[in-house]
Amino acid sequence: MFKRVLTATGMLDACDPALITALEIAKQNQGRLFVLHVLEPSYLTECGPEAAVKDFRTGEVTAPTHEYKETIKDELDKKCAGALKPYGNYEINIVDGWPGIEIRRWSRKSNADLIVLGPHVERPEDETKLTGEDRINPVEDVIARATAPVMIVSSFVSKESLDFKKILVCIDFSKSCDYACQFAIKLAQRYGSKLLLFHMGGPKKEMGDSRKRLQEFCKVPGRIECEYIVGEGTQPSIEILKSANDKQVNLIVMGSHTREAVTKPYVGSAVEEVSSGSSCPVAIVTHPDAVAKAEI
Numbered sequence: 001m002f003k004r005v006l007t008a009t010g011m012l013d014a015c016d017p018a019l020i021t022a023l024e025i026a027k028q029n030q031g032r033l034f035v036l037h038v039l040e041p042s043y044l045t046e047c048g049p050e051a052a053v054k055d056f057r058t059g060e061v062t063a064p065t066h067e068y069k070e071t072i073k074d075e076l077d078k079k080c081a082g083a084l085k086p087y088g089n090y091e092i093n094i095v096d097g098w099p100g101i102e103i104r105r106w107s108r109k110s111n112a113d114l115i116v117l118g119p120h121v122e123r124p125e126d127e128t129k130l131t132g133e134d135r136i137n138p139v140e141d142v143i144a145r146a147t148a149p150v151m152i153v154s155s156f157v158s159k160e161s162l163d164f165k166k167i168l169v170c171i172d173f174s175k176s177c178d179y180a181c182q183f184a185i186k187l188a189q190r191y192g193s194k195l196l197l198f199h200m201g202g203p204k205k206e207m208g209d210s211r212k213r214l215q216e217f218c219k220v221p222g223r224i225e226c227e228y229i230v231g232e233g234t235q236p237s238i239e240i241l242k243s244a245n246d247k248q249v250n251l252i253v254m255g256s257h258t259r260e261a262v263t264k265p266y267v268g269s270a271v272e273e274v275s276s277g278s279s280c281p282v283a284i285v286t287h288p289d290a291v292a293k294a295e296i
Helices: 017-027 066-079 099-110 139-147 175-191 205-217 236-247 269-277 289-293
Strands: 003-007 033-039 092-098 114-117 150-152 166-170 194-200 225-229 251-255 258-263 265-268 280-287
Touching: 003 017, 003 099, 003 225, 017 033, 017 114, 017 225, 033 099, 033 194, 066 092, 099 114, 114 139, 114 225, 139 150, 139 175, 166 175, 166 236, 175 194, 175 289, 194 205, 194 236, 205 225, 205 251, 205 280, 236 265, 236 269, 251 269
Parallel strands: 003 033, 003 114, 033 092, 114 150, 166 194, 166 251, 194 225, 251 280
Antiparallel strands: 150 280, 258 265
């Protein structure tokens, strides 16, 4: 199902949770893992944004030469050798540029059918010089604009939980949630999962109508076990995380109907809060191509 998995890491001293999760998913599907490390331009130089990066060893400004990139690649390969080498079907790529743009570019280049990222990307020490495109949070940029599904991983998870036996799907009846539901159905067919369809409802008297609307919207095939949940409250992210914890789910799937103001995408507070607060991975679907990529 996920034959080409892309992950991006900013760490050189150890393998982070996103990389390890991406590796395990690639293993499950006998797929190829693409590991990307983006050298961000140094904002502490007058040489221009494309001219220099900060040396990971000294912190001094240096040119992103081929030799320097090879040094970075060897360092990352060495630190993650214990995890990556036994599997073997992977490649590491070191590039310089804006992280969000480069992750999306490599997603297209590698024809990735899943992108796995951490919830946060460290920003430069001096952000005052950032303008326009480069001020965009890289993770939000990828979620908003990539055509592949994006999985956010905030902590290490066990191999067993990556069988995704319980999947919580968040539904607000938007178009992107339709894509998210279709994506989750394909996951359930692949992994034999139980789907928990969650909607943040209104007053108690409307609960029945919300559950019926949820059933009609999701159109889950009869052979897939499912449960419909209508939450109460005024803070969706809190109720989503509570349901995920109570039901001990292995994956949360959300749609993101992004809004754009000029160049800055906004994925929504619920997506951001759930992604950063969840102990299990969170898969976010924005584009219909994400469903097409999820071949069984």
